[in-house]
Amino acid sequence: MTPRSTAFVLFLVIGVAAGIAVLGTNPPRSKPIALAPSTAPSAWPDYSVNGPGFVTPAGPQGELITLGYRLVTQTFAIIGPEAPDPAKRFAGNNLSCQNCHLDGGTKRSGLPLVGAFRKYPWISSDGKHEVTLRDRLNECMTHSMNGKPLPHESREMDALVAFLKFIGDPAAEPSTAMPHPPVLASxxxxxxxxxxxxxxxxxxxxxxxxxxxxxxxxxxxxxxxxxxxxxxxxxxxxxxxxxxxxxxxxxxxxxxxxxxxxxxxxxxxxxxxxxxxxxxxxxxxx
Ligand code: HEC
Ligand code: HEC
Incomplete structure (x- = not known):
């Protein structure tokens, strides 16, 4: 089939499926399923308790992105030392990423993860190796989370990267240095x-x-x-x-x-x- 006829067949299949869904016997839902657009947010998202919050995006990546969001906000429950599956206990403490990367990584002053995706990969200061987002993320796994690195090819790593990519469109917050204290810290x-x-x-x-x-x-x-x-x-x-x-x-x-x-x-x-x-x-x- 040519790409065009494939598209046409797909179009037909989707059309018929949608027709069945509309005419089907399912009672109308009292609440529509909230699905955000599958495209990444183009403005800075807000996942704070007072904001609109995170909504599972539509599209084939939706589920993976949602797992990434859950990993950032409930790290301890999924990959923490008390996680139900012993094979998944990668983090060594019961923190969540968002204890530091506040509001799911969307608070501008709270070590935001918005815009981080586009900073990677970069070349190390000695010019010798490439630092990928997966490498950088594992730095937080082994230091901030006091645990083991996530395997680069794991569903959890894929999910975190998918989430970071999803919120990675807006420009990263420029990093400002902390002014020195009036007198030496004590x-x-x-x-x-x-x-x-x-x-x-x-x-x-x-x-x-x-x-x-x-x-x-x-x-x-x-x-x-x-x-x-x-x-x-x-x-x-x-x-x-x-x-x-x-x-x-x-x-x-x-x-x-x-x-x-x-x-x-x-x-x-x-x-x-x-x-x-x-x-x-x-x-x-x-
Ligand atoms: C105890 C606090 C803390 C926790 C918990 C933590 N991080 Fe971090 N993270 C930091 C700090 C501090 C930085 C460095 C920020 C900087 O360089 O300005 C950082 C940097 C990062 C970066 C690089 C951001 C960039 O803009 O280059 C990523 C990605 C990241 N963390 C992901 C995670 C993930 C995912 C988790 C949970 C598995 C996590 N972090 C848990 C403190 C933390
Ligand atoms: C009103 C309660 C409250 C007070 C008071 C408070 N914090 Fe926090 N702090 C929190 C919460 C809650 C978090 C985790 C943020 C989240 O998950 O949204 C946090 C996170 C942190 C973190 C990063 C996470 C970690 O475990 O290392 C540091 C560092 C921190 N606070 C230091 C301080 C310091 C220092 C003070 C005093 C100047 C302070 N906090 C006062 C509630 C508080």
Whole structure:
């Protein structure tokens, strides 16, 4: 068949199928199935609790993209250490990607994943090797998630990449450096900030507060900031400047860079305090 006649046959088949669907005996649904267009969002998406949220896109990739979204938002439940399938326990802690990549990676100030797709692959600074999105994503698996890399050829990896591609159309947020603090950061002053501002949610012992109980695979209401279930020593969040920037712009949860609650000095001090707390060693030190 020529491509044209193939298209025509396809057209007929779809037409007949649609006819059957319309005339079929199914009672009318009270609620239409919400399917977003199969095309990726061209504007910056908003998957925050107050926004329109994520909707499964139509098209053959819809299911895979949805799995990717679930992996970002409920990592612990699918590939965490308490996931039902032991063979899928790739992450070493019960965090979710969105504990850091806020709102499913759509919060501009919260380490957004929107637009990340188009940055890859890039060439390493020594010019010797190519860094693919799969490589970069596994950096977060082995450091932020303190776990094992996802096999490059796995459904979970494909799903994450499909999701990142889906939200990858808008331009990435330009990265702004964190201004230096007025005086050198002090972990001792940071401990006071922690007790006064952070402990209410992340708990005085820094171990966070679970949604349910240990081993139920439901993750945290307030994630741990140190201890055995936290990111490890070689994670990006264990760099004082990265943590200071994240905390200043996003913590307590709900603030934004236009209305920060901490001043610059407090953000750096509390980041220095976090850095001084015990956490799992990085893979190189294991
Ligand atoms: C503990 C915090 C934390 C967690 C949890 C985390 N990440 Fe990250 N991630 C970071 C930091 C920090 C960066 C570096 C951001 C930068 O360089 O500005 C990063 C970078 C990335 C990047 C590269 C983004 C870019 O623009 O180049 C990707 C992709 C990514 N993470 C995916 C994930 C995925 C998927 C998960 C869950 C499996 C995850 N991360 C979990 C903190 C985290
Ligand atoms: C009102 C509760 C609340 C307060 C107060 C709060 N946080 Fe958070 N924090 C959260 C929540 C919830 C998350 C996870 C975000 C999500 O999943 O949407 C989070 C995530 C984080 C993360 C990244 C995830 C991780 O586990 O490492 C860091 C770092 C962090 N907070 C530091 C702080 C610091 C430092 C303070 C004090 C200045 C603070 N937070 C105050 C609720 C809070």
């Amino acid at each position: 972990a001792a002053r940071g401990a006071e900030v922690y007790a006064r501002v952070c402990a209410a949610c992340h708990q005085p012992d820094g171990l966070g507060r679970r949604l349910g109980s240990v081993n139920d695979g439901r993750g945290y209401r307030f994630p741990p900031l140190w201890g055995s279930d936290s990111f490890n020593a070689s994670a990006g969040m264990n760099y004082v400047s990265i943590a200071a920037r994240f905390v200043w712009r996003n913590m307590p949860r709900g603030v934004d860079p236009i209305h920060p609650q901490l001043d610059l000095q407090q953000a750096w001090d509390v980041a220095a305090f976090l850095h001084a707390q015990p956490r799992p060693p990085g893979p190189a030190a294991r």
